[in-house]
Structure formats: structure tokens, C-alpha cells
Amino acid sequence: MTRPAPARLNGALRWLAAQGALHAGAILIGFGCFVLLFRTDLASNVTILFYRGLILLLVAFAVTAGAMTTLAGLGRPWGLHRRDALGACVLSLALNLSVFVILPVTIDRSISVFLLGQMAARPEERFSAARARALFESVYLGEYRQIERRLAEQTASGNVAPSGDGYVITPQGRAFIKFSASVARLFRTDPRMVEVQPPASDKATP
Secondary structure, X not given: OOOOHHHHHHHHHHHHHHHXXXXXXXXXXXXXXXXXXXXXXXXXXXXXXXXXXXXXXHHHHHHXXXXXXXXXXXXXXXXXXXXXXXXXXXXXXXXXXXXXXXXXXXXXXXXXXXXXXXHHOOOOOOOOHHHHHHHHHHHHHHHOOHHHHHHHHHXXXXXXXXXXXXXXXXXXXXXXXXXXXXXXXXXXXXXXXXXXXXXXXXXXXX
């Protein structure tokens, strides 16, 4: 016998409420776990922030999956299934990855954030382009040794390799640049950042 319309409506509303609670719980638990993991020493030997973040993302996903699977099992009377827990955990993982790339990774590597930080430390002063460039060269490149840091990171990633007193790009690095150039064309970003040809300043004058 078909259930009355009010009963079907109540069942649907209960299912939607359970799904909302499950997904909200996955997002909150996943994000909280991800943030707390950064406060521990787990994978602290991984010096590249992005790579450490990926490891912690997977750990947070595993913890969230365990918690959500248990809750989904308890929520069977409301129409929940274990596959619903997996979907909620995948959503949590995707949101955590987006937040991680947009905020911590950008803040850690952005030249714009560095310049804003220097200006915030001197709020009453004016900055010309020349002064900003001088600060960038003396502090970011000099005191903070960010070029050396980038070369060390790219060596660890396998994109460059030490050669004599310098570095050379590896086949993996060239493949990455080709991929980056395709992305640049797709989204119409500044192509100069991924140019394969040397800039005009490097070309020999006749």
C-alpha cells in the first residue's frame, strides 16, 4: 500500500535534514582535524608546505571518513547509508584542499603578500615602485633567501638538479613547464611566466 502524501513528505524532509547534518558534520570535522594536524609535528620533516599539506589532507580525510561512516550507520532510520558518508567526506576533502591552496599556500609564497606585509610594518610611509623593488631585493631575495629556497624545493620535487656550481632543469621540469603553458593559455594568464624562449634581456646583442 502506498504511503499517504504527508508521510512521504515527512520522510523526504527527514532524509534531507539527515543529509544536511551529515555533510555539515563532515565539513566541520574535516576542517577542524586538518587545522589541528598543522599544530602537531606530523610530517614536519616534509619541508615543502604544499606536500605536507597534501599528507595532512589525506590523514584528515581518513579521520573524517571513520567518524562519518559511524554516524551514517547510526542514521539508517533516517535513510542514511555508508555511501552518503563517502560523498560527505569527499566534499570535505575538496573544500579543505581549496582553502589550503587559496589561503596558506598563497600567503606562504605570494610576493604581493610580502609587499603588503612590508607596507603594514610602515603604515605612515609612502612606497614608490623603486622602493618596493629595493625592499624586495634586499629582504625577500637577500635576507629571506627565497631564490635559494625555491631552488631547494624544486630540487626536492625533481624539477631541477644540481650541476656543477648551479642547477639545470630536468625532463620532469620541462614537462611541468609545458603543462603550465597549456594552463596559462587556457586561462589567459601572463604567458611570460612560462615562456620557453629566453627573455630579450638574455639574448646576445649583435
